[in-house]
Amino acid sequence: MSIHRTSWAKAVAVMTYPPILDESTDRDETHDLYGGSDKRRRARLPLHRPVQLTTSRGMVIAELMDIGEDGLRLRSSRPLDVDDELTVHVTLPAVGSAPPRRCSLDAKVVWRAGLVAGMFFTDSERARPRVQALLQRETAYRRA
Numbered sequence: 001m002s003i004h005r006t007s008w009a010k011a012v013a014v015m016t017y018p019p020i021l022d023e024s025t026d027r028d029e030t031h032d033l034y035g036g037s038d039k040r041r042r043a044r045l046p047l048h049r050p051v052q053l054t055t056s057r058g059m060v061i062a063e064l065m066d067i068g069e070d071g072l073r074l075r076s077s078r079p080l081d082v083d084d085e086l087t088v089h090v091t092l093p094a095v096g097s098a099p100p101r102r103c104s105l106d107a108k109v110v111w112r113a114g115l116v117a118g119m120f121f122t123d124s125e126r127a128r129p130r131v132q133a134l135l136q137r138e139t140a141y142r143r144a
Helices: 005-014 027-035 124-143
Strands: 045-055 058-067 071-076 085-092 101-113 116-121
Touching (some): 045 124, 058 085, 058 124
Antiparallel strands (some): 045 058, 101 116
């Protein structure tokens, strides 16, 4: 199932990049606002990028907020169900002669507060190199 390009373009156009967040609030406090205690084993880096989600109820458009080797946090266009297993589709930016590339990560929703959800990767060994590639491309893209 594929999302129609026009719908995707419209959804991305209305997202704010980067989102307006209260910079006086540190990341742990922000996480507490959205889902209780922070049980992460690894740090997450802020990364604001549009993503698509394949859920049990179809496609959902979302904005990635932060990502790490174990999981991510995002703001979705509709509420996600806790314990729902889904696939997050991220497009890696074009860098130099390397074209944009789509990356898929399998994840499980572990908490939700409104439209914001936290999830961990269900296969962290498979996700780790993909997340590292995403962060390397993003860093190179920002430097270009």
